[in-house]
Amino acid sequence: MKSYRLQLMVCAGTGCVSNHSFEIKDALEKEIAKHKLQTEAEVVTTGCNGFCGAGPLVVVQPDGIFYQMLKVSDIPLLVEEHLLKGRPVKKLMYVPPKEEAPIPKMSNIPFFSDQTLVALRNRGMIDPENINDYIARGGYKALAKVLMSMTPDEVLQEIKKSGLRGRGGGGFPTGIKWETCKRIQSDTKYVICNADEGDPGAFMDRSIIEGDPHSVIEGMMIGAYAIQNICEGYIYVRMEYPLAIKRFNIAIEQAKEYGLLGEKIFDTDFNFDIKVRRGAGAFVCGESTALMTSIEGNPGEPRAKYIHTVEKGLWDKPTCLNNVETWTNVPPIILKGAEWFSSIGTGDVTHDAWGGSKGTKVFSLAGKVNNTGLVEVPMGITLRDIIFNIGGGIRDGKKFKAVQTGGPSGGFIPENLINLPVDYEELTKVGSMMGSGGMVVMDEDNCMVDMAKYFLKFTQEESCGKCIPCREGTKRMLDILENITSGKGKEEDLNLLEELSNVIVESSLCALGGSAPNPVLTTLKYFREEYEAHVKDKKCPARVCKQLLTYTIDEKQCVEVGHGCGVCKKNCPDNAIIGEIKKAHHIDQNKCGKCGVCYDVCRFNAIRVE
Amino acid sequence: MPKLKIEDLEKISDEFKRTMTVREGGGKVKVTVHMGTCGIAAGAREIMNTFVQQIEEKNVKDVILTTSGCAGLCSREPMATVEVLGQAPVKYVDLNSEKAKKIFEEHVLKGVLVKDYALSIGSERIQ
Ligand SMILES: Cc1cc2nc3c(=O)[nH]c(=O)nc-3n(C[C@H](O)[C@H](O)[C@H](O)COP(=O)(O)O)c2cc1C
Ligand code: SF4
Ligand code: SF4
Numbered sequence: 001m002k003s004y005r006l007q008l009m010v011c012a013g014t015g016c017v018s019n020h021s022f023e024i025k026d027a028l029e030k031e032i033a034k035h036k037l038q039t040e041a042e043v044v045t046t047g048c049n050g051f052c053g054a055g056p057l058v059v060v061q062p063d064g065i066f067y068q069m070l071k072v073s074d075i076p077l078l079v080e081e082h083l084l085k086g087r088p089v090k091k092l093m094y095v096p097p098k099e100e101a102p103i104p105k106m107s108n109i110p111f112f113s114d115q116t117l118v119a120l121r122n123r124g125m126i127d128p129e130n131i132n133d134y135i136a137r138g139g140y141k142a143l144a145k146v147l148m149s150m151t152p153d154e155v156l157q158e159i160k161k162s163g164l165r166g167r168g169g170g171g172f173p174t175g176i177k178w179e180t181c182k183r184i185q186s187d188t189k190y191v192i193c194n195a196d197e198g199d200p201g202a203f204m205d206r207s208i209i210e211g212d213p214h215s216v217i218e219g220m221m222i223g224a225y226a227i228q229n230i231c232e233g234y235i236y237v238r239m240e241y242p243l244a245i246k247r248f249n250i251a252i253e254q255a256k257e258y259g260l261l262g263e264k265i266f267d268t269d270f271n272f273d274i275k276v277r278r279g280a281g282a283f284v285c286g287e288s289t290a291l292m293t294s295i296e297g298n299p300g301e302p303r304a305k306y307i308h309t310v311e312k313g314l315w316d317k318p319t320c321l322n323n324v325e326t327w328t329n330v331p332p333i334i335l336k337g338a339e340w341f342s343s344i345g346t347g348d349v350t351h352d353a354w355g356g357s358k359g360t361k362v363f364s365l366a367g368k369v370n371n372t373g374l375v376e377v378p379m380g381i382t383l384r385d386i387i388f389n390i391g392g393g394i395r396d397g398k399k400f401k402a403v404q405t406g407g408p409s410g411g412f413i414p415e416n417l418i419n420l421p422v423d424y425e426e427l428t429k430v431g432s433m434m435g436s437g438g439m440v441v442m443d444e445d446n447c448m449v450d451m452a453k454y455f456l457k458f459t460q461e462e463s464c465g466k467c468i469p470c471r472e473g474t475k476r477m478l479d480i481l482e483n484i485t486s487g488k489g490k491e492e493d494l495n496l497l498e499e500l501s502n503v504i505v506e507s508s509l510c511a512l513g514g515s516a517p518n519p520v521l522t523t524l525k526y527f528r529e530e531y532e533a534h535v536k537d538k539k540c541p542a543r544v545c546k547q548l549l550t551y552t553i554d555e556k557q558c559v560e561v562g563h564g565c566g567v568c569k570k571n572c573p574d575n576a577i578i579g580e581i582k583k584a585h586h587i588d589q590n591k592c593g594k595c596g597v598c599y600d601v602c603r604f605n606a607i608r609v610e
Numbered sequence: 611m612p613k614l615k616i617e618d619l620e621k622i623s624d625e626f627k628r629t630m631t632v633r634e635g636g637g638k639v640k641v642t643v644h645m646g647t648c649g650i651a652a653g654a655r656e657i658m659n660t661f662v663q664q665i666e667e668k669n670v671k672d673v674i675l676t677t678s679g680c681a682g683l684c685s686r687e688p689m690a691t692v693e694v695l696g697q698a699p700v701k702y703v704d705l706n707s708e709k710a711k712k713i714f715e716e717h718v719l720k721g722v723l724v725k726d727y728a729l730s731i732g733s734e735r736i737q
């Protein structure tokens with residue numbers, strides 16, 4: 001078979017594709033042909049590399065030279081200089097913030113070098129639409145191993161021993177879930193992969209599916225073998241993920257052609273098949289019972305879980321539901337062993353499955369950090385390492401204020417807890433959670449009340465409405481927050497928010513209501529003085545809540561420097577500015593609508609905001 | 611496509627191993643051909659092509675082939691460096707296709723230095 005001395009790995013994750021990475025690919029192929037290098041260089045499209053802010057990306061292997069923010073017009077230079085003449089092009093490389101020298105190699109860029117890849121082990125290495133690439137990286141070897149040399153019970157014990165816990169939100173020990181499902185008597189059972197990923201801004205699961213769909217399929221097959229009597233698997237994919245759905249379908253087709261799905265897999269008695277289902281589009285459909293109802297063809301609404309889905313799930317049959325990232329972790333555990341897996345992370349799981357956090361977790365790092373994107377880190381790494389090393393610190397030299405983990409209903413963690421190790425227990429202890437891996441970084445310019453309101457608004461709108469506290473309580477909380485941020489808050493409101501939160505947490509049917517108040521509760525706990533400034537002094541210290549700001553004119557500056565230029569007066573939509581040309585201007589506070597236009601238009605720095 | 615047997619997994623891995631070695635930047639031996647303007651003028655492309663052919667012909671899977679710019683010794687071009695994992699790199703000079711072939715067979719495949727064509731080992735000069 002043909003071999004190329006150069007492999008050009010073009011990122012074709014959703015982020016890079018929307019930044020025209022396919023045009024980059026075409027341009028590369030055209031230039032390569034022009035220089036008659038087509039026998040030496042192959043262009044390969046891969047899944048997401050995670051460094052989405054720097055896209056479109058191309059990595060030139062074997063030297064691992066990392067090119068970023070490419071434009072089609074850069075390609076002739078890249079091909080001629082690097083591929084033809086052997087001189088990597090400095091000006092297309094990554095330069096860390098506040099530094100001048102570029103870092104040529106991907107493996108030396110802190111964003112990549114500080115990560116530990118297990119779930120994302122094939123990141124940037126394979127063409128996700130080619131099953132041979134997956135096999136060449138050791139794919140389906142774990143399946144072969146369990147079918148040839150392990151009993152279902154041995155597989156189950158291995159997963160239990162590894163300490164793997166659910167990556168979709170609850171952190172439930174995976175081995176125990178499988179074992180419970182296995183123990184229930186039934187000749188029809190199901191496994192499901194939860195790829196609904198409803199958290200706004202999160203894309204861990206999407207990236208795994210788009211980049212390495214077979215790893216999920218192989219994980220599900222091993223789970224089905226361990227649990228036994230599984231007749232079928234379902235993958236429930238979020239509606240807004242067309243590329244993920246396409247890649248899954250291609251992967252399933254290819255696996256079927258190879259006989260890896262279907263009957264008598266590897267000539268054993270093991271049969272398995274997978275179907276892809278498109279999500280119904282609501283956040284709550286990611287919840288286990290709602291998801292199963294939705295697959296059955298009914299509106300996705302959670303039900304009370306006094307009967308567990310492992311007993312009565314899809315079509316009332318025992319069902320084992322796991323998240324995308326959870327399934328992906330299964331093949332490496334089988335190949336490398338439970339001990340290898342449990343050597344990564346915190347705590348001890350030998351006697352208590354809840355006793356530790358093992359392996360790695362993928363986070364989607366967003367907000368005010370320099371390097372946003374997808375990162376996989378060992379459990380137990382500190383928040384500081386993620387935000388300041390991998391994330392490259394806070395943008396524009398601002399001051400770090402808080403980080404929210406766990407998606408829209410996760411809690412806020414303040415600066416004095418920045419050395420907190422990231423694991424299930426520690427995050428829960430401080431009022432937040434692992435969730436599915438959202439991580440939003442906030443700086444001094446973010447108002448904590450405003451941010452809490454923003455997240456609560458999301459969960460409030462996504463409440464399915466079945467329980468009154470979740471439906472009405474969150475609405476009431478939102479009204480209160482609205483009042484506080486617009487200067488109509490009262491001191492009693494803070495206690496009222498806490499009381500409402502507690503009622504909602506205690507009386508909600510599903511975890512949406514159960515966790516929705518977290519952002520409010522944690523900001524009240526760690527940033528109470530900021531709430532107090534809003535309700536007592538009617539001030540927003542971060543200067544975000546417009547209604548609480550006061551605009552004034554520094555009259556000295558206005559006359560002496562600006563010569564009373566009058567620009568602000570002309571632009572004020574409320575006619576609130578009084579003054580004559582060459583004289584000091586001032587603002588009539590009774591008329592001022594706090595739009596901020598004067599602040600923006602004054603070229604002499606004479607407008608003050610407080 | 612017929613149904614895969616367990617052995618086929620190995621076969622496919624093996625078939626793709628060379629490609630994966632390149633992607634992973636791994637491999638037991640790294641051969642660098644110096645491709646500055648002077649190198650290209652002196653025939654570095656021919657040397658590169660020889661190595662590419664050798665790799666294919668001999669079905670070698672753990673050798674990676676890369677390029678670098680001018681090595682500052684334009685009079686001795688074409689040049690190539692052979693680096694066996696864990697050993698000091700060896701620089702070869704005044705190459706032609708024949709010499710490149712010999713270097714590949716002896717040094718790259720068998721690990722035996724071709725003294726006659728070598729300029730230096732690590733920072734030590736031979737010629
Ligand atoms: C409102 C709500 C939304 C959820 N959304 C998701 C989701 O998008 N993806 C996911 O894997 N789990 C989601 N979960 C968690 C699932 O209910 C379930 O715990 C998880 O899929 C189990 O898999 P795991 O044990 O592998 O984590 C959600 C839960 C709730 C309450
Ligand atoms: S807690 Fe909220 S989202 Fe969950 S079932 Fe009740 S109303 Fe629906
Ligand atoms: S724009 Fe500035 S300088 Fe001009 S009148 Fe207004 S405050 Fe004074």
Ligand code: SF4
Pocket residue numbers: 551571572573574575576577587591592593594595596597598599
């Ligand atoms: S903030 Fe807006 S309304 Fe108020 S004085 Fe300035 S321009 Fe006029």
